[in-house]
Amino acid sequence: MTKRAEVARARLLLQSLGIEREALERYRAAGDPLGRQARKLSKEVADRPDISFLRRLKRWTYELPSPYTYRGSPYYLDMMGAVYQREPYEAALEQIFLSWLNILIERGAVPHFDCVLAPKEGNPLLARAVAKVSQKHLILCKGENDRSLVTRPADDAAHETDFEGLRAFLTEEDQKGRPAEPRYRAVVIDDSCRGGSQICSAVRRFNEYVETSKLPFARVGDVVVLFRVKDASGQAGNRGFQGQDLHLHALLAVGPEELKFLAEVPSVDDAVKELERFKGEPFSCAQSRALLRI
Numbered sequence: 001m002t003k004r005a006e007v008a009r010a011r012l013l014l015q016s017l018g019i020e021r022e023a024l025e026r027y028r029a030a031g032d033p034l035g036r037q038a039r040k041l042s043k044e045v046a047d048r049p050d051i052s053f054l055r056r057l058k059r060w061t062y063e064l065p066s067p068y069t070y071r072g073s074p075y076y077l078d079m080m081g082a083v084y085q086r087e088p089y090e091a092a093l094e095q096i097f098l099s100w101l102n103i104l105i106e107r108g109a110v111p112h113f114d115c116v117l118a119p120k121e122g123n124p125l126l127a128r129a130v131a132k133v134s135q136k137h138l139i140l141c142k143g144e145n146d147r148s149l150v151t152r153p154a155d156d157a158a159h160e161t162d163f164e165g166l167r168a169f170l171t172e173e174d175q176k177g178r179p180a181e182p183r184y185r186a187v188v189i190d191d192s193c194r195g196g197s198q199i200c201s202a203v204r205r206f207n208e209y210v211e212t213s214k215l216p217f218a219r220v221g222d223v224v225v226l227f228r229v230k231d232a233s234g235q236a237g238n239r240g241f242q243g244q245d246l247h248l249h250a251l252l253a254v255g256p257e258e259l260k261f262l263a264e265v266p267s268v269d270d271a272v273k274e275l276e277r278f279k280g281e282p283f284s285c286a287q288s289r290a291l292l293r294i
Contacts, residue, residue: 032105034134035102037133037134038099038102041098042091044091045095045096045099046102049251050251052095052096052099053093053227053252054268054271055090055091056090056091057082057252058265058268058271060077060079061075061076061077061078061263062075062076062263063076063263071231071232073255075256075260075263076259077259079123079191080123080125083191092129093126093191093226094126096226097126097130097226098134100224100249101187103291104224104249107291109287110247112185113185113186113187114136114184115139116134116136116137116139116188117188117203118138118141118188118189118190119198119202120143120146121143121146121198122190126190126191137168137169137172138165139165139166142162143198144205146162157208158205158208158209162205162209184216185218186220187220187224188202188220188222189223189224189225190223191225191227192226192228192250193225193248194228195240196223196241196246196248198240199240200240200244203223203244207220219245220246221246221247222249223246224249225250225284226250226252228250228281228283229253229254230255230256230258232255232256241283248284249284250284251285251292252278253279253281253284
């Protein structure tokens, strides 16, 4: 009997014995490959993904030559460079992300999940790497203005093809013979988030689609990113999140002041000593401050 079939059989047995859903979820999480992969990470990455991520940021933070600016700031953070290149001793961003997800799950901040959603307009290369290392299925959500959207009626309702990989996920699950209850859970991932309009649009349309289509998904309620982007005034702005029951979990919050500090600080170790200055945004960094203490 395969491990997958063994887990499914055990879950059915627990259900037949009247074991409550919380116990089923604990059993389900215990066999999650994400946790097994996280336990293979080095100690600092596994225990302190916030420090590991800050170590990666300094090399990819640089000052733009005048008169160029990025959203009013002369400093720029090259996340694609950080994804593509690293020294042999450095942790990969997907490993850092894997550790952050595992900590959130183990501490009860994020429920066990079956697949990850990522905005196609975000950083799909990192999302694909995170999905691969955590052994989760990836669903890419097209933006509302994506040129590859299928033509639809004027009501602009979401369509199955707006969510690349959704049909493949459901087909694979059907082939496993896995029961639809408890419902599938998904979390949204991306490298960063600013005001949240792009991510919140993807979540809103996904939730509406699966509910209208009566697909066995719980409503998406969690967004996990490496960092929150702050503007020149030091604020992040939560306009996109207003009116939506979504929780944002960021390792760090970074704005012009933090980027200037990173670019000018003599060494990475000096930056690590000032870690708390990167967690000053309460909406997104609450769990990072609570779960990852100095």
